[in-house]
Amino acid sequence: MHASISAAVTAHPRRRPEAVALAASQPGLDFEVVEDPEPDGPRSALRTARLAWRTADPGCTHRLLVQDDMRLAPGFARLVRAAVAAQPDRILCLFTEWGSRTSPAVRLAALAGAGWVPLLDPYVPTTAVVLPTAVAHALAEFPAEPGEPDDVLLLRFARAHGMTPLVSCPNLAEHEQGESLVGNDVLQGPRRAALFGAPPGDWARVLVPPVVPHLLLFDGVVVCQVPDGDGWRAVLADVFLAPSGLTLNDLLDRYAAAVVVCDPTGRMRRVVADSLLLQLWLAAFCYGVAAYAVTGDVAAVDRALRTVRGAAALRTIAPGALRRFVPGHRLAGLPALVAPLLRHAISDGCVHAGQAGDQFWKEYLQ
Numbered sequence: 001m002h003a004s005i006s007a008a009v010t011a012h013p014r015r016r017p018e019a020v021a022l023a024a025s026q027p028g029l030d031f032e033v034v035e036d037p038e039p040d041g042p043r044s045a046l047r048t049a050r051l052a053w054r055t056a057d058p059g060c061t062h063r064l065l066v067q068d069d070m071r072l073a074p075g076f077a078r079l080v081r082a083a084v085a086a087q088p089d090r091i092l093c094l095f096t097e098w099g100s101r102t103s104p105a106v107r108l109a110a111l112a113g114a115g116w117v118p119l120l121d122p123y124v125p126t127t128a129v130v131l132p133t134a135v136a137h138a139l140a141e142f143p144a145e146p147g148e149p150d151d152v153l154l155l156r157f158a159r160a161h162g163m164t165p166l167v168s169c170p171n172l173a174e175h176e177q178g179e180s181l182v183g184n185d186v187l188q189g190p191r192r193a194a195l196f197g198a199p200p201g202d203w204a205r206v207l208v209p210p211v212v213p214h215l216l217l218f219d220g221v222v223v224c225q226v227p228d229g230d231g232w233r234a235v236l237a238d239v240f241l242a243p244s245g246l247t248l249n250d251l252l253d254r255y256a257a258a259v260v261v262c263d264p265t266g267r268m269r270r271v272v273a274d275s276l277l278l279q280l281w282l283a284a285f286c287y288g289v290a291a292y293a294v295t296g297d298v299a300a301v302d303r304a305l306r307t308v309r310g311a312a313a314l315r316t317i318a319p320g321a322l323r324r325f326v327p328g329h330r331l332a333g334l335p336a337l338v339a340p341l342l343r344h345a346i347s348d349g350c351v352h353a354g355q356a357g358d359q360f361w362k363e364y365l366q
Helices: 013-024 046-054 076-086 103-112 133-141 150-160 184-188 237-244 248-262 267-271 274-295 298-305 308-315 317-322 334-364
Strands: 005-011 032-035 062-067 070-072 114-118 128-132 166-168 173-175 202-206 212-215 222-228 231-236
Touching (some): 005 046, 013 032, 032 046, 046 133, 062 133, 076 202, 103 212, 103 308, 103 317, 128 133, 212 274, 222 237, 237 248, 237 274, 248 267, 248 274, 267 334, 274 317, 308 334
Parallel strands (some): 005 032, 114 202
Antiparallel strands (some): 212 222
16 A cells, blocks of 8 residues: 655654754654643653644554654665555554563564564553554544553553554664653663664564563563463463473573583673573573574574674663663673673574474463
């Protein structure tokens, strides 16, 4: 289909210069700037979002909203039009932060060549999102619960209407560093994109992985997210791996062996506590299991990790998962520091998945 897009940058008035600059950076989309109608009110992005939803041009098929603290990928206008044309009826998220529940699925899509994954998070990333115009207008009138933010309201709307939002691979927007007006930078640390600026995947293809491993941002432990009805269920990683014949002691032994090979001088463990490095290794091991599941071949995973998309996906695993636990000045060097351990763990997980066959899926996916 031919997609016609009305675009808006949503902003607080004190960020108007940034919003105007962002709008001007994309002359092909004719962005307007929509400002918070009550800038002195309680902190909330919902007021501005509602106004932007309500003012979506009815003569256009879609409404694109980008918040004022985002940076857009080179060729953004062309990419977003192609993405919308391939998925015209969906809610399309062009960003997910590198530690979100959805971020490991985006990294799997990078290996598989897919352009989209389903949203796994309990909110819809509204930092850069495309909505069918009819959806935008309906959202403008959708009642909010007390104190409900725009991203949670959007997910509630989607569920009420049987819609599963999609997240792009690669992300087409990046979150710029700066003070969050709602305090997210203090609560969560830096929120960079899961995979930004890499070559696009197949916009017509949605990858639904059979398992999505995730190192929990606040808990520091790994879970495996498995499809469960219309949603996803989190299972502790060691519990998920048990049907394949691996015990907790087996995993500890594999980690110890990996550290001997990949961190013989202890450089990694001087930056990342041993208990957290174990969880990072376990997340990568499970990522290898999942990567084998979506490619079906150990060699294919190795090749995919060496592509631009695969390498970019690998770089955000550690800082995305550990940014609340590792000092901020260490995050930039973290990907290179732990890369040998991650590659070793992913390879180990791939090989194990190939040997275990369908044992993983018997309990959780059948």
